Amino acid sequence: MDKFIVSTSPHVKAKRNTTRSIMFEVLIALLPLVAVATVFYGYHVIINVAVCCLSCFGFELLYEKLLKRKEFSFKKASVHNLSCFVTAVILALNLPTTMKIWGLNVVSGSTVIISFDIIIACILGSLFAIVIVKQLFGGIGKNFINPALGARVFLFLCFGAAFASVASMFDATTSATWLSVKNEVTGGMLLSMLLGTTGSAAVGETCVIALAVSYVYLSVRKIIDWKLPLVIVASGFVFAILFDGVVNGLEGVSLINNALAHVLSGGLIFGAVFMATDYATSPNTNAGRIIFGIGIGLITMLIRCFASYPEGMSFAILIMNIVTPLIDKYVYPKPFGSQKKAKEDK
């Protein structure tokens, strides 16, 4: 009479702690950003989020259905872990509201009512993120770069000109972002960067206050390592001072203002909170994460200060994503009680 389940210990598990619950928490953290973006940029944000969600969900399901064939069952499909929606929302927040690529937009006067161009871009981006970056490499946890970021860079390289800037409710004339002009920074500009009432290349990057709320939420719920975004922001700040001060010869208040503007504008904080902290593509040790974070800050500032692209955060994260396996190979802790440490204690 064998009536009980026999398994290896432990026989209890932490409650309310599953892949699905983690992804759900990330979605909650993304809510304020979606809300702020909708208020700032209008209903196009909602359309983009919805299109990305539907296509990411669809592509992941379809991919599994095609590959698993008879073994496929919807009940056990990987879409239930919600990670495709996280990718979708992050991707949507990484795009402008509308785009002008093929001219498939319904226009009334100077306002775009529905932009089919960006809807197609959203679908293409989702396809790239889910199928090429994530599923082809083995699905969740095996992606070699952050899927949403991969898709953003894919779209950026394909349709770069359409990524110019987004029209904000505060700024109907589509002003250029600070990173592409780099004019003298004033206190008022810093304030509007903090609030998000300035030009921005993607709808999610705008409001630093909303990003801070998300960061605090994710850290308190222990979804992300709270140290990593801080390391990235701090190293971005330090390298901005170093490059603009030593190489470009800025001094005093304008140097500090410039470095602050670097941190507050573009995708640095959004990337630091939502994309660099992606589990699969960031190192698994504290020391490794510090190297990873400093690397992102360094590469971002190198691109911003010396290269021809105004924004370098996406490339910086992608490069460090690819370096991650190497970091994990060499940076790992010694087991408790390893001889060298024991000697130090004496």
Added chain:
Amino acid sequence: MKYTFKKGVHPDSAKGASSAKSIERMPAPEKVSISLAQHIGKPAVPAVQVGDTVKAGQLIACADGFVSANIYSSVSGTVVSISEMRATPVGKCEHIVIANDGAYETVTLPALDNPTKEEIIERVKLAGIVGMGGAGFPTHVKLMPKDKVDTLIINAAECEPYITCDHRIMLEYTEQFVEGARLLMKALALDKVYIGVETNKPDAIDALKAYVLDKNITDVVVVPLKPKYPQGAEKQLIYAVTKRKVPVGGLPSAVGCVVDNVHTALSTYQAVVEGKPLYERIMTVTGDGIKEPKNLLVSSGTLYDNVLQYCGGFNSENVAKLISGGPMMGISVMNGECATTKTTSCLLVLTPSGANLTDPTECINCSKCASVCPMNLMPMFIDSALANADIDTTVKYGVMSCIECGCCAFICPASRPLVQTMKLAKKKIKERK
């Protein structure tokens, strides 16, 4: 101030069901089956034959070699068979089955008055005393360390969820326990013994401190420990109390420490002062699937089924797991036809919701396992390396240091069976050599 170690997890302690229940003596069943292999080391050799009449407290199997312990009968009656039976943790082994005559005729060893160091060790060996926390390592071996030892720690952390037997011992057998700890201290020729208790048992800490103060004892130090799992793991406990790190692959004696369990101290007292060898123990019966959770004094060799019956049986049709030991490191058994031994500290009955059964999914590389591993290992890499049969990588990430505490699998959001991975990897490494 609370002493602790680094990392670890905070499982729901779930001790409330039985922590307030006084220890109750469970009458011996009609038949006891006493295992001959109750711990690591060699099984004992039977000293009785089928048909022999024995008394409670009579030697029925002798230690075979140094790392082995004597076994005593827990009832008076007749030996009906010596046969193979399933047992934890060794799989299958010989059991001496004794039919209880109900007379409870008892024999004892001569009590020792003010014994010397050698007399205590000799008595501990004779009485078959082992580490009663789980592994069951013969205590006399620990009392004769090869290295110089300067610290004795009594492990009263009881960090495993659900279990309350050590807690009850400290409350109800305060004197015997503290004096037993002091006997162990004397056997090691030390002048101090540390008792590490988690602060979620404030009444136990108070009882120990009150006793020590009342009797004017100066050589017992009660160390409050932070409630955290695995606070009672040997290496973590030593670090918490002394800040010393047991070297990889080394024994506690390498850093001058000996760690003994609460019940071991109590049994030492009973063996030395009362002349009673180890043939019964205090255990907890609990879990969300048992009708009446209890702390019981159980005769060695009582079947799990008898114990469960005594506690009113299951309160639900739907029992998922029966576990010998705690939920984090205990061994799940397929049915109740298994006998209690010197090391059975708990019988845990879990329903599917209590056991939180979920199927494993893909690793998402969240590194939570690494962030809780008290031994600083990288469980996710060991898991993926083993899946690729890459044994060298599992060694690189420290699998041989794994203490199988279960923190990684407890915290894993993908419910991966990481402890199973570690055990399998260790087995493969041993096979390779």
